[in-house]
Amino acid sequence: MMQIDQLVQTITLAAIPILFAITLHEAAHGYAARHFGDNTAYLQGRISLNPLRHIDPVGTVLLPLLTLVLGGVLFGWAKPVPVNFGGLRHPKKDMLWVALAGPLSNLVMALGWALLFKFSAAFPENYFAEPLMGMAGIGIKINVVLLVLNLLPLPPLDGGRVAVSLLPHREAYQLSRIEPYGMFILIFMAMTPVLSWVLFPLVKFVENLLFIMVGI
Numbered sequence: 001m002m003q004i005d006q007l008v009q010t011i012t013l014a015a016i017p018i019l020f021a022i023t024l025h026e027a028a029h030g031y032a033a034r035h036f037g038d039n040t041a042y043l044q045g046r047i048s049l050n051p052l053r054h055i056d057p058v059g060t061v062l063l064p065l066l067t068l069v070l071g072g073v074l075f076g077w078a079k080p081v082p083v084n085f086g087g088l089r090h091p092k093k094d095m096l097w098v099a100l101a102g103p104l105s106n107l108v109m110a111l112g113w114a115l116l117f118k119f120s121a122a123f124p125e126n127y128f129a130e131p132l133m134g135m136a137g138i139g140i141k142i143n144v145v146l147l148v149l150n151l152l153p154l155p156p157l158d159g160g161r162v163a164v165s166l167l168p169h170r171e172a173y174q175l176s177r178i179e180p181y182g183m184f185i186l187i188f189m190a191m192t193p194v195l196s197w198v199l200f201p202l203v204k205f206v207e208n209l210l211f212i213m214v215g216i
Contacts, residue, residue: 011065013131017139018064021109021146022078023054025102030081032101036094038087046081054078064142092165092172099161106147110206113139114214121216140207148202154186155179 027049030041041047046054055061056079088094117136120129151159156179164172178185189195210216 013135014064014138014142017109017113017135018142019051019055019060021106021139021142022060022064023051024049024105024109025146025150026054026078026081028101028105029083029098032098033081033083033088036098037089038084038098040084040087041081044082046079054081092169095161096165099158099165102158103147103150106143106150110140110143110147110210111213113137113143114210114216118214118216140210141203144203144206144210145199148199148206152198155182157182157186 027047030047033040034042034047048054051060060078083098085091085095085098088098113136117133117140120126120132120136123129150157151162153159153163153175155161155164155176160175160179160182164176166172167175186195189198
């Protein structure tokens with residue numbers, strides 16, 4: 001358990017990367033859906049970079065705080081952006097890009113935080129170098145976890161929708177039937193070591209790849 005002063009410091013450093021990682025992920029889905037013909041998110045005011053429009057009290061605030069305090073996989077979620085896949089110009093094909101938009105936004109943010117980490121590390125004597133490196137480290141971690149987690153081929157995760165888009169119609173239909181139970185399966189995995197067994201090697205691989213890309 002963290003001490004109070006350490007907890008306050010960690011929350012201060014983590015607030016910005018966590019808010020942006022979770023909310024921009026959802027906004028990216030909305031932008032992609034509008035691009036491919038579905039205005040549902042736009043009409044509900046959800047295509048926005050304002051984090052307040054996407055915050056879920058449990059997934060965006062409580063869960064990340066608990067994982068910071070207690071340890072474990074740092075992840076969370078925002079209010080899902082509404083997408084009417086039937087409103088897309090080519091529903092099965094366009095679903096792929098709408099689903100990928102969220103994880104791709106996390107990849108871009110992870111790369112941006114990695115560059116900030118490298119830049120800050122180059123000036124260790126600067127007063128802001130250490131806190132910026134701490135913030136960037138959290139930014140890398142949360143975005144890579146969200147990237148990997150959301151690409152798991154389990155509806156309603158983005159990876160599940162990608163799989164539904166790519167599979168032949170019969171197999172896609174069978175997989176889509178899992179969606180009502182997908183979150184229960186994910187919660188069960190999170191309550192057991194299974195999710196960690198799946199995530200940690202993939203997260204480590206992506207982090208190492210990012211570090212190689214930016215030369216850390």
